[in-house]
Amino acid sequence: MIFSFSRLNLYDQCPYRFFQKYVLGKEEPMTQPLALGKAVHKAIDNKIKGIPHDQAVTNGFVEADFYHEIHYDDISDLVGRAPITVGMGETETYFKLPLSSHENAPMLQGYIDVVQPKGSIVDWKTNRIPYDVRESYQVPLYTWAISQIKNIKAVRGSYYFLRFRRESNYLFTEKEMEEARLWALNVANEINEKLDLYHFYPDKYKDIFPAKPSRFCKHCPFAANCYRKFQ
Numbered sequence: 001m002i003f004s005f006s007r008l009n010l011y012d013q014c015p016y017r018f019f020q021k022y023v024l025g026k027e028e029p030m031t032q033p034l035a036l037g038k039a040v041h042k043a044i045d046n047k048i049k050g051i052p053h054d055q056a057v058t059n060g061f062v063e064a065d066f067y068h069e070i071h072y073d074d075i076s077d078l079v080g081r082a083p084i085t086v087g088m089g090e091t092e093t094y095f096k097l098p099l100s101s102h103e104n105a106p107m108l109q110g111y112i113d114v115v116q117p118k119g120s121i122v123d124w125k126t127n128r129i130p131y132d133v134r135e136s137y138q139v140p141l142y143t144w145a146i147s148q149i150k151n152i153k154a155v156r157g158s159y160y161f162l163r164f165r166r167e168s169n170y171l172f173t174e175k176e177m178e179e180a181r182l183w184a185l186n187v188a189n190e191i192n193e194k195l196d197l198y199h200f201y202p203d204k205y206k207d208i209f210p211a212k213p214s215r216f217c218k219h220c221p222f223a224a225n226c227y228r229k230f231q
């Protein structure tokens with residue numbers, strides 16, 4: 001399995017939800033926040049590439065498959081709040097890197113919303129509640145990836161919360177980026193061990209990937225299944 005921040009984070013939040021989605025391959029249904037995020041990201045990407053606002057917003061709406069709970073005006077409003085200029089950086093930058101120098105090291109991949117010429121990165125957020133960029137390992141991991149690719153020792157990473165026109169940014173040091181890499185490596189190794197166990201003992205899936213109830217259960221599409229299995 002190739003890992004991404006969202007895979008690792010989902011496993012961290014709840015191994016059973018991870019099992020349903022990434023081992024059994026069950027689709028999580030599209031939701032309004034997901035569709036809006038998808039549309040807005042596409043539209044901002046297009047605007048940075050020089051596409052006029054209205055066309056960029058339309059392209060975002062198409063990207064989200066005209067999801068019935070989102071509206072053109074909402075996308076347009078959020079996109080209009082992004083502090084962007086044409087050509088400000090490389091958009092949707094893809095990376096795929098081993099998480100250690102070990103021969104069979106797990107691979108981490110991801111897409112970074114914007115990488116600016118000096119290496120700083122930006123991730124657009126449509127969330128209704130802003131939070132600090134250091135609260136999750138997403139940006140620290142992405143800055144680690146950029147530090148590897150560009151061979152730089154400190155990388156600035158930021159979340160930009162469009163609803164609030166508010167940025168949370170931080171200059172990640174080598175030590176902090178290394179901490180994020182180790183978190184990812186440990187979680188990836190644990191998942192790989194669990195996958196091996198599941199291969200030999202498929203009937204033990206509930207012990208191997210246990211449910212971990214938390215505030216995230218509220219939005220979990222597998223809640224009914226989980227309740228039936230774990231009571």
Ligand code: SF4
Pocket residue numbers: 014015016017211212213214216217220221222223224226227
């Ligand atoms: S309902 Fe909660 S505990 Fe159950 S799979 Fe979903 S997130 Fe995990």
